[in-house]
Amino acid sequence: MGKAIILDAVRTPRGRGKAGKGSLSAVHPQELLAQALNGLVARAGITAAEVDDVVVGSVSQVGEQGANIARNAVLAAGWPQEVSGVSLNRFCGSGLQAVAMAAFGAASGFQQLIVAGGVESMSRVPMGSDGGGQDGQNLRLRERVFQIPQGISADLIATREGFTRQQLDAFAADSHRKATIAVEQGRFTRALVPVVDPATGQVVLARDELVRPDTSLAGLARLAPSFVELGNTAVTPDGRTLDQIALAQFPDTARIEHLHTAGNSSPLTDGAAAVLIGSEEFARAHGLRPRAVIKSIATIGSDPVLMLTAPAPVSRKALKQVGMQVGDIDLWEINEAFAAVVLETTRSLGVDPERVNVNGGAIALGHPLGATGAMLLGTVVDELERRDLVTGLVTMCIGGGQGIAVIVERV
Numbered sequence: 001m002g003k004a005i006i007l008d009a010v011r012t013p014r015g016r017g018k019a020g021k022g023s024l025s026a027v028h029p030q031e032l033l034a035q036a037l038n039g040l041v042a043r044a045g046i047t048a049a050e051v052d053d054v055v056v057g058s059v060s061q062v063g064e065q066g067a068n069i070a071r072n073a074v075l076a077a078g079w080p081q082e083v084s085g086v087s088l089n090r091f092c093g094s095g096l097q098a099v100a101m102a103a104f105g106a107a108s109g110f111q112q113l114i115v116a117g118g119v120e121s122m123s124r125v126p127m128g129s130d131g132g133g134q135d136g137q138n139l140r141l142r143e144r145v146f147q148i149p150q151g152i153s154a155d156l157i158a159t160r161e162g163f164t165r166q167q168l169d170a171f172a173a174d175s176h177r178k179a180t181i182a183v184e185q186g187r188f189t190r191a192l193v194p195v196v197d198p199a200t201g202q203v204v205l206a207r208d209e210l211v212r213p214d215t216s217l218a219g220l221a222r223l224a225p226s227f228v229e230l231g232n233t234a235v236t237p238d239g240r241t242l243d244q245i246a247l248a249q250f251p252d253t254a255r256i257e258h259l260h261t262a263g264n265s266s267p268l269t270d271g272a273a274a275v276l277i278g279s280e281e282f283a284r285a286h287g288l289r290p291r292a293v294i295k296s297i298a299t300i301g302s303d304p305v306l307m308l309t310a311p312a313p314v315s316r317k318a319l320k321q322v323g324m325q326v327g328d329i330d331l332w333e334i335n336e337a338f339a340a341v342v343l344e345t346t347r348s349l350g351v352d353p354e355r356v357n358v359n360g361g362a363i364a365l366g367h368p369l370g371a372t373g374a375m376l377l378g379t380v381v382d383e384l385e386r387r388d389l390v391t392g393l394v395t396m397c398i399g400g401g402q403g404i405a406v407i408v409e410r411v
Contacts, residue, residue: 004103005283006292006408007276008044009378010193012036013205014366017122017268023205024195024270025123029058029065031198033119033272034077039193040115040274046286048079052111055101056087057094057118058370062130069119089370091399092337093299094118095273096373096406100297102277107294112282117274118371127268127369134399145304146245147400151227151260153307154338156246159257160306161344168339169220172264172363175336176215179360183211187359187386191378210267210366223261231258249305264339269366273374289411292381295391296321296407303401308341310403311395312348318393318405326350329407330389333376335396336361345395358383372396377406384410 012032016022024032033056041048056070070085090097095118105111131137134147158168182188194206231243240248243256283290298318302310311334319325326349334342334356346356359379362372373396380392395405 002107002109003280004106004294005278005280005290006294006381007278007283007288007290008040009191009273009275009381010036010039010043011191011273011371011375011378012193012195012271013208014368015205015209015270017270017366017368019123022123022270023209024121027195027198027204029119029121029124030069030072030076032121032195032270033069033073033117035195036117036193036272036274037073037077037079037115040276044276044288046113048077048083050113051083051115052113053105054083054085054115055098056085057090057098057373058087059089059091059094059120060125060127060129061087061089063125065119065121065125073119090402090404092335092369093373093396093398093402093404094370095375096377096394096396096404099275099277099374099377099406103294103297106277106279109279113276113278115274116277117272117374119272120368120370121270122268122368123270147304147307148242148246149227149230150307150337150399151265152231152242152246152256153305154260154265154340155227155256155258156250156253156306157308157344158259158340160250160253161340161347163259163340163343165259167343168259168264169217171339171343172220173215173217175357175360175364176212178358179211179364180213182359183207187382191382208365210269211360211364220261220263223263225258226261226265228258231256246305260338260340264363266337266362266367269368271366271368271371271375273371273378275374275377291385292408292410294406295409299402299404301402307399307401308337308397309344310401311341311345311397311405314403314405315349315393315395318407322407324407329391329393330355331358331380331383331392332356333380333392333394335367335372335376336363337367337397339363341397373404377408381408381410
């Protein structure tokens with residue numbers, strides 16, 4: 001096996017994912033991804049014709065994001081027709097899975113240069129647009145495993161771990177504080193590709209739209225829990241609610257404390273990202289300076305009801321592959337789908353919180369589902385360089401009870 005090298009990474013700013021309200025909501029998701037693709041090759045100093053394949057994660061693959069958005073974005077970008085594209089879906093881990101697929105191609109020697117990334121326009125293709133729900137409306141499967149909505153899973157985790165509303169809100173406030181500092185200090189500037197209106201060429205968004213510098217604990221405390229009504233919704237013929245279904249799997253838990261709000265959960269978001277992955281041979285032959293090498297890739301399944309607890313075990317699995325320990329990782333990116341996910345993962349692994357999400361995370365910056373994993377990978381490489389550190393680990397919880405982790409080593 002050879003090595004999979006990260007040559008560069010870019011992303012668009014994250015925009016508010018609400019129709020007519022976010023700055024990116026007027027941009028077709030194919031065009032959004034196309035601008036990231038063109039921004040990547042322009043900055044990396046290669047030509048699009050040299051790319052063997054484009055691998056793209058996207059969760060809601062329907063409507064404007066259907067019909068193989070990877071291939072259509074390649075065409076929208078004006079790349080040669082010989083450049084192929086494939087789209088994949090591992091729910092929230094899709095962008096990181098795209099990186100993994102590209103790394104497999106480069107390390108095996110079957111491919112020399114691959115673009116991996118993701119896109120999600122939640123303003124134009126809202127979550128759930130595919131109509132299948134978490135389980136694809138398979139009633140036989142639902143009789144065996146009833147996959148409750150992720151917000152209820154997050155509240156169940158918080159309840160079982162004993163996290164308080166104050167702890168979740170404090171984590172959210174800190175995410176905004178760190179993201180605000182990162183924006184003010186220009187830590188994201190290198191990666192950002194400003195998005196333009198495809199028709200006029202005018203810039204519509206040049207920086208992340210969701211960060212709120214004025215976020216306070218008092219303000220967060222005023223927000224109502226988001227999943228109380230959903231948890232009390234009857235969904236079975238015998239009248240059981242979603243909360244009751246979840247609690248049936250955990251008889252040691254008396255009730256679910258609904259603690260997650262719009263303030264301590266990740267907001268709906270638009271965005272795209274692209275990462276350039278190459279083989280050692282390609283980088284050497286073309287005089288390209290590697291930025292990092294992918295050391296380890298792991299996925300794992302976990303309880304499909306609790307659903308969001310896989311980041312810790314999948315991180316251990318990735319570390320074990322290369323004989324590393326938790327303390328060997330300089331920087332961690334644990335996706336902030338919900339505050340409880342990061343708190344549970346950090347506690348379970350015994351990670352120093354000062355090494356986790358040092359520039360804030362999805363609670364402050366947003367979570368464009370299919371793109372986030374690729375964005376986080378670029379963020380950790382940028383920050384390793386800025387701090388003159390060596391190793392980073394990116395991990396994400398995934399719907400249906402899965403996790404993914406990627407370890408990178410700065411070159």
